[in-house]
Amino acid sequence: MRAYLLLFLVAGAVTYLLTVVAREIALRTGAVARVRDRDVHDEPIPYLGGLAMLGGLGAAYVVARHMPFLTESQPFVVHDAGVVLIAGALICAVGVIDDIFELDALTKLGGQVLAVSVLIYFQIQYTFITWSDGSVFTLDLAQGALFTGIVVVATINAVNFVDGLDGLAAGVVGIGAVAFFLFSYELTRANGLSHATTAALLSAALAGACSGFLVHNWHPARLFMGDSGSMLIGLVLSASAVSLSGQFSSEQLSEGAGGARASLLPTLLPVLLPVTILIVPFTDLVLAVVRRTRAGRSPFAPDKMHLHHRLLEIGHSQRRAVLIMWLWAALIGFGSVLASLYTGPWMWGGVIAMVLVTLALTFLLPKVSAPGHPAQPALTSGPDQG
Structure with missing residues (x-):
């Protein structure tokens, strides 16, 4: 655990420091969020925060390569993490070009597919799905590649869609990364295996x-x-889940903490976790596509009807709307992990309590707030948001 905590701190500190450099590069290259009719910020805001985050992930990887705990356990642990960072650097480069020149949606999709191809080329892909009864559905190379591409590309775009308020996307993905780290770490502990996994390394750094x-x-x-x-953090989160696929047997995946049989098909969690953790942005993505296509518009046409905009409309301030979205992400992410590793009345009682608290803070808090404090309007943080 101390090794992963060090990676967390290294990635956080380097990202924090490089953000200043990224901001200066953005200002010099014109990579800024222009003031548009559908925005309310009154001055351009620099982009390119992904460069700082890539630097933080890279620094954590360099440190990981010098940790005997990670390098001497299994050779694929650090190797696979390096492959994910190469794919991340590629998709970050596509994002930088888009932040400066505003690429069309098809070109960005091509960049996403190219980055996923790097993962597949180095065999970081789904190989089989294990059901709760122990039966195994084996994927051939083509099926595994297609399934991996769908999951990773969908996750990338879901994160891009939710990036609509200050701190929203980084918080949601950060919460998801912590939840997945706990799942990966506890899974190895419950089965008496080495705690060194690519999934834990990547999620701690992310x-x-x-x-x-x-x-x-x-x-x-x-x-x-x-x-x-x-796009970078969406790829790293989904790739960390993909890297876990195939490393555990059905018996190991079904073994909850304390030797109990866990619930909610934990054998599927390495496959479903990106979708589970990002159910909030995925829901936002699906609703946006349906809403725009029904109106005869492009699915990528921006609007101001995202979930976070609706939170602002019912009375939340911008900061509180972000915290509410974080709370929903934590409920779904940690709730899924908890239900997958534990069983019994205490587990279900905890999940139910989390649901009630989240619902109350979402819908009752605006009604009991003092009058005279209207919600702040949203600041969009990407060209695809509205």
Whole structure:
């Protein structure tokens, strides 16, 4: 655990320091969020926060390569993490070009597919799905590649869609990374295996990078992550889950903490976790596509009807709307991990309590707030948001 904590701190500190450099590069290259009719910020905000986050992830990887705990356990642990960072650097480069020149949606999709191809080329892909009854559905190379591409690309775009308020995307992904780290770490502990896994390494570093960036991105933001950041963290989060696929048997995945059989098909969690943790942005993504296509518009056409905009409409301030979205992400992410590793009345009681608290803070808090404090309007943080 201390090794992963060090990686978290290194990624966070380096990201925090490099954010200043990224901001200067953005200003010099013109990579800024222009003031548009659908925005309310009255001055351009720099992009390229993804460069700082990539630097933080890279620094954590360099440190990991000098940790005997990680390098001497299994050779694929550090190797696979390096492959993910190469794919992350590629998609970050595509995002940088988009932040400066505003690429069209098809070109960005091509960049995303190219980055996923790097993962697949180095065999970081789903190989089989194990059901709770122990049966195994084996994927051939083509099926595994297609399934991996769908999950990773969908996660990338879901994070991009949720990046609409200061600190929202970094917080949601950071929470998801912490939840997945706990799942990966506890899974190895429950089965008496080495705690060194690619999934734990990547998720610890990702959580640190998101934390370091949040210091500069909290409202009022001094820097936006832009597509260079949203696509990067979406890829790293989903790739960390993909890297866990195939490393555990059905018996190991079904073994909860304390030797109990866990619930909610934990054997599927390495496959479903990116979707589970990012259910809030995925829901936002699906609703946006349906809403825009029904209106005869492009699915990528921006509007101001995202979930975070609706939170502002019912009376939340911008900061509180972000915290509410974080709370929902934590409920779904940690609730899924908790239900997958534990069982019994205490587990269900904890999940139910989390649900009630989240619902109350979402819908009752605006009604009991003192009058005279209207919600702050949203600041969009990417060209695809509205």
